[in-house]
Structures are given as structure tokens and as C-alpha cells.
Amino acid sequence: KAGVTQTPRYLIKTRGQQVTLSCSPISGHRSVSWYQQTPGQGLQFLFEYFSETQRNKGNFPGRFSGRQFSNSRSEMNVSTLELGDSALYLCASSFVLSGSTEQYFGPGTRLTVT
Amino acid sequence: GENVEQHPSTLSVQEGDSAVIKCTYSDSASNYFPWYKQELGKRPQLIIDIRSNVGEKKDQRIAVTLNKTAKHFSLHITETQPEDSAVYFCAAMGGGGNKLTFGTGTQLKVEL
Numbered sequence: 001k002a003g004v005t006q007t008p009r010y011l012i013k014t015r016g017q018q019v020t021l022s023c024s025p026i027s028g029h030r031s032v033s034w035y036q037q038t039p040g041q042g043l044q045f046l047f048e049y050f051s052e053t054q055r056n057k058g059n060f061p062g063r064f065s066g067r068q069f070s071n072s073r074s075e076m077n078v079s080t081l082e083l084g085d086s087a088l089y090l091c092a093s094s095f096v097l098s099g100s101t102e103q104y105f106g107p108g109t110r111l112t113v114t
Numbered sequence: 115g116e117n118v119e120q121h122p123s124t125l126s127v128q129e130g131d132s133a134v135i136k137c138t139y140s141d142s143a144s145n146y147f148p149w150y151k152q153e154l155g156k157r158p159q160l161i162i163d164i165r166s167n168v169g170e171k172k173d174q175r176i177a178v179t180l181n182k183t184a185k186h187f188s189l190h191i192t193e194t195q196p197e198d199s200a201v202y203f204c205a206a207m208g209g210g211g212n213k214l215t216f217g218t219g220t221q222l223k224v225e226l
Contacts, residue, residue, distance in 0.1 A: 035214075042203075044216075045214060045215065050212075101146050103148070105160075106157060
């Protein structure tokens with residue numbers, strides 16, 4: 001099976017702009033979670049989508065939002081970008097059946113805000 | 115919410131020695147504990163995991179132990195090799211949904 005894919009891989013934006021990142025999970029996986037990775041804060045949970053519904057949300061401001069489509073592909077959006085939003089954004093997919101909870105990460109999108 | 119502490123932050127061992135990384139968690143409802151390995155510039159890779167109904171799990175040179183009473187879990191790597199050099203993250207999950215709370219990571223360096 002193909003792994004988790006994310007597009008774009010690299011992105012440079014200016015403060016105040018908005019950005020949309022995309023994640024395609026492993027075929028058959030219905031749960032997609034998003035994480036932000038920075039040197040200072042480590043790996044932090046943003047939100048999780050399952051069957052097109054947000055099931056969990058982390059402690060991030062409302063500027064961070066997401067959605068999931070019927071084919072399980074997910075997007076996250078960050079509006080009014082700040083310098084501190086520069087990070088590696090990782091998505092992870094999970095099968096979620098019979099207690100299976102393993103999460104497999106995509107390669108990430110490296111966002112730089114200038 | 116859940117809080118995961120990880121120690122040490124850096125670990126240097128000689129090739130062939132063992133390495134141990136320890137984590138503690140705060141939420142007694144957590145029931146799934148994965149470990150990820152992240153090489154520089156690459157994605158975190160799931161290397162082993164353990165569920166709360168199991169005390170120990172092994173996979174070749176790596177093993178994980180879980181002490182639910184003390185809320186501790188540890189990663190053990192035996193016969194370390196240079197390719198084991200990476201950042202290792204522990205994580206905990208529980209309480210519904212797929213939210214992983216990560217430790218702060220351990221930079222493991224295996225020296226020749």
C-alpha cells in the first residue's frame with residue numbers, strides 16, 4: 001500500500017496570509033490526525049478527523065482549522081499566519097478498527113512564515 | 115489533559131551497548147503507548163508499541179516495558195548500531211479518539 005502523502009512538501013508564506021495543507025491517508029484508513037512539530041514545543045496535536053467529523057481538538061487558536069472529505073483525504077488551514085506558525089506540519093493516518101490505533105505519519109509540510 | 119515526560123534528552127552510547135529511554139505519563143486512562151524514531155529530515159516512524167493490557171513487548175533488538183501502577187514505560191535497545199542514531203519519541207493515547215501526547219524526545223547517538 002502507498003504510504004501517507006502530504007502536499008506541498010515546502011511552503012513559504014508571508015505574515016497575514018493563509019495556507020492550506022493537504023494529506024492523503026493510507027488506503028482504507030479513515031482517521032487523519034494533524035500535528036505541529038517545532039524545535040521549541042516538540043510534537044503537538046492539532047486535531048483529528050474521522051468519517052468527515054472532527055473528533056478531537058488540541059489547544060491551538062481558531063486560526064487553525066481542518067476538514068475531511070468523503071474519501072478520507074484531509075486538509076488543514078491556517079489563517080492570518082504568524083511568524084510562530086513556522087513549523088513542520090505532520091499528518092498521521094490510522095485504520096481505527098477493533099482497537100487498532102497505530103498512527104503512520106506522512107513526510108510533512110515544512111511551512112516557513114516570513 | 116495528558117502529560118508525558120521523557121528522559122534523558124540526549125543519550126550517547128558505544129556501538130554494541132544497550133540504550134534505555136524512560137517516559138512517564140499522567141492520565142491513568144491512557145491505554146496505548148507507541149514509540150517513534152525520527153531521523154534528521156524524515157518523518158516519525160513507528161518502531162514499537164504497547165497496550166495497557168501487556169507488560170512487555172519485544173521485536174528483535176527493541177523492547178518496551180510498561181508499569182501501569184507507576185505510569186512508567188521504557189524503550190530498550192540492545193546491541194546498538196550506528197543506524198540507531200536518531201531522535202526517539204514516546205507517546206501516550208487514551209480517553210477516546212486518536213490524540214497522541216508526545217514526550218519531548220531523546221537524541222540517541224551511537225558512537226563507533
